[in-house]
Amino acid sequence: MSDFRYFDKLTDLDSESQYLAKRASEWLDNAYAPYSKFHVSAAVLLEDGTVVLGTNQENAAYPAGLCAERLAVFSANAQHPGKKIKKVVIVARRKEETVLTPAASCGGCRQVMLESEKRQGLPFEVVMLTHSNQWVIARSAASLLPFAFTKTNL
Ligand code: THU
Secondary structure: OOOEEEEOOHHHOOHHHHHHHHHHHHOHHHOEOOOOOEEEEEEEEEOOOOEEEEEOEOOOOHHHOEOHHHHHHHHHHHHOOOOOEEEEEEEEEEOOOOOOEOOOOOHHHHHHHHHHHHHHOOOOEEEEEOOOOOEEEEOOOHHHOOOOOOHHHO
16 A cells, blocks of 8 residues: 555545645634744644644744644644544645645654654554645655654664
């Protein structure tokens, strides 16, 4: 089985992914991105159906800001300790635009998702819009970060 499944339209995805993409999209206005004007939102689905949302939060001291995925995954783990993550859906939209733009998770967020996945001992799907404007469902966080650095390397 391939690690990645591609879809031309959001409506081609499973209903759970569509629902999470909708929830994340509705949250995009809550991004605080006055510097990049690039709004990102992540919806984290937990095993009991809870949805934890996060948006990117920037800061005048640029490196102090945080990506949406990291914010959502960390807050899921902080607020719902022990509950496994089932799926993460990421969407992005430029300020003043109405359509979604590709949202490929950055390396730091892939690293954080990977460790969360390893910690729970169960893969979770990661869904996003690729730069070729296709939706992709990655079967695991690990599939998004080959040759990763993990605690076993320490
Ligand atoms: N950003 C995310 O929230 N997630 C990513 O995976 C990539 C980038 C945010 C960080 C920053 O606030 C803005 O997008 C532009 O880089």
